[in-house]
Amino acid sequence: MHLQILFMLLLPTLILSINQESLYLHTIKLGFDDPNGVFSNWNLHDNSSPCNWYGVKCDSLTRSVTSIDLSNTNIAGPFPASLLCRLKYIKYVSFYNNSINSTLPVEELCACKSLVHLDLAQNLLVGSLPSSLAELHELKYLDLTGNNFTGEIPASFGAFRRLEVLGLVENLLTGTIPPEIGNISSLKQLNLSYNPFSPGRIPPEIGNLTNLEVLWLTDCGLIGEVPGTLRGLNKLVNLDLSLNNLYGPIPSWLTELTSVEQIELYNNSFSGEFPVNGWSNMTSLRRVDVSMNRVTGSIPNGLCELPLESLNLYENQLYGELPVAIANSPNLYELKLFGNSLNGTLPEDLGKFSPLVWIDVSNNEFSGEIPVNLCGNGVLEEVLMIDNSFSGGIPGSFSQCRSLLRVRLAHNKFSGDVPVEFWGLPRLSLLELTDNSFSGGIAKTIAGASNLSALILSKNEFSGNIPEEIGFLVSLVDFVGNDNKFSGSLPVSIVNLEQLGRMDFHNNELSGKFPSGVHSLKKLNELNLANNDLSGEIPREIGSLSVLNYLDLSGNKFSGEIPVALQNLKLNQLNLSNNGLSGGIPPSYAKGMYKNSFLGNPGLCGDIGGLCDGKDEGKTAGYVWLLRLLFVPAVLVFVVGVVSFYWKYRNYKKAKRLDRSKWTLTSFHKLDFNEFEVLRALDEDNLIGSGSSGKVYKVVLSNGEAAAVKKLSRNSKKVDESCDIEKGKYQDDGFEAEVETLGKIRHKNIVRLWCCCTTRGCKLLVYEYMPNGSLGDLLHSSKSGLLDWPKRFKIATDAAEGLSYLHHDCAPPIVHRDFKSNNILLDGEFGARVADFGVAKVIDVDDKGTMSMSVIAGSCGYIAPEYAYTLQVNEKSDIYSFGVVVLELVTGKLPVGPEYGEKDLVKWVCATLDQKGINHVIDPKLDSCFKEDISKVLQIGLLCTSPLPINRPSMRKVVKMLQEVGGGDQLKTANTDGKLTPYYHEDASDQGNVA
Incomplete structure (x- = not known):
């Protein structure tokens, strides 16, 4: 009764308070952009309560607002601290994953004295971290992850009294981790990963955080050894120190952390032997990743006796045998040991008691047979055993392993027949058996492998016919079986493989004729049937295969004439030699550069020297020769006169432009041509392109090779004039930068500069010729259909390797500064070369790892945001540009254009x-x-186009991620706090192998 009376007396005050809180919240609403309409029910009415408004919670008795949760609502605007903190009883505030775009107002925020939970992660907040945040004495949860905070972590943060979670991941924080953090005795989670901290050691004071459960310090610039004080963190569950430069031995006291479930130490510089003792005490340990270090020794038996779920020790220097005990782990689903020197056999029972999903032991010295129970639990998806000494055959039990997706057994000593049912596994997408001694034939059960996209059988002893059932594999892209003993005719059903991109069966015993219907193989890019016993005529239908650029039918018994339709193809490789072909050579191939493509066909005749037998056949041929004797000399006299006059006139005109006596040639490779041979070809007839830096000509040299010559004239603009950022500002002609950079670079994915020629009024750069031109020209033209996904992926990977070389392997590093699709050139096989180094810069960095530019270089749509408004450049600028090129390859769209409105390609893709x-x-x-x-x-x-430079992976990391995709692996992610999923793993054994 007394409480009811008291409540009635306080009711007017409470109603007034509720109305006032409604007013505060409504004012907060007015300060935000709300595209999704989440504030639609935040409306003021007489005596209305906000407790039913979206995201708002109130105390059940007083009806005062205690919680506001507007996570994932797409709202934008400044953080309304002054209004929020007028809510007297507010305890919980979350604006996670929005576009809050202000600084944190210090004084207003400190008025939230009751605040317990503050989550502003994944927003656009800027400025420094307020040192006075520690005055929020009730605060237990503070997450500012994924913003743009700069400066150092304030030492005052050590004054938090009750803080349990501190998340500052993925910001732009500098300095080092302050030792005062060790004073927050209540802390349970310390998440500071992915910040550009200065190189520094792990503060020993962190060892004072005896309540700590999660220590996440990935990519924090850490150096030195792990301090021994951390052995006192006996409640630690997750320890992640990966992607740093920690060195020394892996601490032996790690085994004293008996509560740890996950240890992530990958990609550091740890060395010395793997700790041997104490692992048996770590009964909670489930995941261990010590990959990409320099750890030696053997794998501890005690570690393998634990109930592990994941063991990643790849790319170290481990040796010895894999302990048998690993087979007894009841939870093991991932085992990756590739890139070591491990030997012996795999445990006989491996997979028998474990739900094994992924196993990769490639690039070791293992021997023996594949364990028969490897798929014992029926969930095995990937088996990678490349480059070992395994022997025996594929276990019969694999025939029932219907979960298999990828099997790569290349470069071993396997033998015997492949089990009949294994050929037809329904989920298998990649089967690679290259370089073994497998025998027998492809079973008809292959028809069941409906998901197979790559069947790689080269360099074995397979024999027999290729079965007609191969035509059921409608997803097949790569069909490779060269260097075997396959015989019989090509199956008629092969024309059903409409996705087929590569077919390579050279060096076999195939016979018979081509099946009809070849025109249906619209995506065929490579056809190699050399050195077989095929006969009949070459189908004219091949000429309709618009993307075919590699055709090798040499060393067979083809007869008849060469189809004229082959002229329709854009071939980079043509070889029809050593057959029984006759008649004339199609005009477009009747050139000296193709001579070797037709040798060994006695009946062929054309204008290429050495191909005709020279015999006269009858009187008609004699009359023809007589006419030639009378007519040809007269024509020659006339032609010589005209040509002589033309050349004299032409040379007279050229003399005004080029004083050859004053040209200077500087070579960077051994040359068999001179500058005059180049100069003679600088005609508009040979012009193949022009841009802001000059004109480009194709020059066919006397040795038969082609070169590309870029002519740079004085006052050429080296920037995109359509870009307002640079309008009106001129660079130098880029010649010195290009010569300085390319003259000393040797890499397969950087365009090769043969030499340069200079005179007073003109400068020439002579490069290797790229027959497929630039990526930009090809991708954004009517010929973009030539670029299927495998080619686009290859181009992305090649370009990434070229940039990675510039950033990581050049000393000092080189930043390209104008990386774009037009500066990626494509060779005859669509291999990519990075080109145009006219604005490249050697990084002479300041203490923050950046270099200041006086003007912006680059092209619209490719320029990194921070470069545009700070003029600070480092490798991250190139990485952004690379990301834009990747988006071009995926979307087929230009980086800028009217269809995006005020956006560019990056923003369009995200939206x-x-x-x-x-x-x-x-x-x-x-x-x-x-x-x-x-x-x-x-x-x-x-990832590469993240607006925050720190979030962009290095090019070395990008290459590894692309190689992982190329191997077919799923990109792995580490999820430590339920929100962030940064890349953490590369399947290095897939590098350099077939996709």
């Missing part, structure tokens, strides 16, 4: 993904069977 999904982003010309890999590469592109 379209959010609103419509990935199907509206991917280039419709790309085949949907590659959607999974395209999605992964798109994710890499988005």
Whole structure:
């Protein structure tokens, strides 16, 4: 009764308070952009309560607002601290994953004395971290992850009294981790990963945090050894020190952390032997990743006796045998040991008691047979055993392993027949058996492998006919079986493989004729049937295969004439030699450069020397020769006169432009031509391109090779004039930068500069010739259909390796500064070369790892945001530009254009993904069977174009991620706090092998 009376007396005050809180919240609403309408029910009415408004919670008795949760609502605007903190009883505030874009107002925020939970992660907050935040004495949870905070972590943070979670991941924080953090005795989670901290050691004071459960310090610039004080963290569950430069031995006291479930030490510089003793005490340990270090010794038996779920020790220097005890782990799903020197056999019972999903032991010295129970639990998806000394055959038990996706057994000593049912596993997408001694034939059960996209059988002893059932593999892209003993005719059904991109069966015993219907192989890029016993005529239908660029039918018994339709092809490799072909050579191939393509065909005749037998056949031929004797000399006299006059006139005109006596040639490779040979070819007839830096000519040299010559004249602009950022500002002609950079670079994915020629009024750069031109020209033209996904992926990987070389392998590093699709050149096999180094800079960095520019170089749509407004350049600027190129490859769209409105390609992709999904982003010309890999590469592109430079992976990391996609692996992520999923793993054994 007394409480009821008291409540009635206080009711007017409470109603007034509720109305006042409604007013505060409504004012907060007015300060935000709300595209999704989450504030639609935040409306003021007489005596209305905000407790039913979206995201608002109130105390059940007083009806005062205690919690506001507007996570993932897409709102934008400044953080309304002054209004929020007028809510007297507010305890919980979350604006996670929005576009809050201000600084944190210090004084206003400190008025929230009751605040317990503050989550502003994944927003656009800027400025420094307020040192007075520690005055919020009730605060237990503070997460500012994924913003743009700069400066150092304030030492005052050590004054938090009750803080349990501190999340500052993925900001722009500098300095080092302050030792005062060790004073927050209540702390349970310390998450500071992915910040550009200065190199520094792990503060020993962190060892005072005896309540700590999560220590996440990935990529924090840490150096030195792990301090021994951390052995006191006996409640630690997750220890992640990966992606740093920690060195010394792996601490032996790690085994004293008996509560630890996950240890992540990968990608550091740890060395010395793997700790041997004490592992048996770590009964909670489930995941261990010590990959990409320099750890030696053997794998401890005690570690393998634990109930592990994941063991990653790849790319170290481990030796010895894999302990048998690992086979007894009841939870093991991931075992990756590739890139070591491990030997012996795999445990006989491996997989028998474990739900093994992924096993990769490639690039070791293992021997013996594949354990028969490897798929004992029926969930095995990937088996990678490349480059070992395994022997025996594929276990019969694998025939029932219907979960298998990828099997790579290349470069071993396997033998025997492949089990009949194994050929037809329904989920198998990649089967690679290269360089073994497998025998027998391809079973007809192959018809069941409906998901197979790559069947790589080269360099074995397979024999027999290729079965007609191969035509059921409608997803097959790569079909490779060279250097075997296959015989019989090509199956008629092979023309059903409409996704086929590569067919290589050279060096076999195939016979018979080509099946009809070859024109249906619209995506065939490479056809190599050399050195078989095939006969009949070459089908003219081959000429309709618009993307075919590699055709080798040499060393067979083909007869008849060469189809004229072959002229329709854009071939980079043509070889029809050593057959029984006759008649004339199609005009477009009747050139000296193709001579070797037709040798060994006695009946062929053309204008290429050495191909005709020279015999006269009858009187008609004699009359023809007589006419030639009378007519040809007269014509020659006339032609010589005209040509002589033309050359004299032409040389007279050239003399005004080029004083050859004053040209200077500087070579960077051994040359068999001189500057005059180059100068003679600088005609408009040979012009193949022009841009802001000059004109480019194709020059066919006397040795038969082609070169590309860039002519740089004085006052050439080296920037994109359409870009307002640089309008009106001129660079130098880029000649010195290009010569300085390319003259000393030797890399397969950097365009090769043969030499340079200079005179007073003109400068020439002579490069290797790229027959397929630039990526930009090809991708954004009517010929973009030539670029299927495998080619686009190869181009992305090649370009990434070229940039990685510049950033990581050149000393000092080189930043390209104008990386774009037009500066990626394509060779005859669509291999990519990075070109145009006219604005490249050797990084002479300041103490923050950046270099200041006086003006911006680059092209619209490719320029990193921070470069545009700070003029600070480092490797991250190139990485952003690379990300834009990746988005071009995925979408087929230009980086800028009217269709985006005020956006560019990056913003368009992000918006379209959010609103419509990935199907509206991917280039419709790309085949949907590659959607999974395209999605992964798109994710890499988005990482590279992150607005925060610190969030962009290094180019070395990008190369590894692309290689992982190329191997078919799913991109792995580490999820330590339930929100962030940074890349953490590369499947290095897939590098350099077939996709």
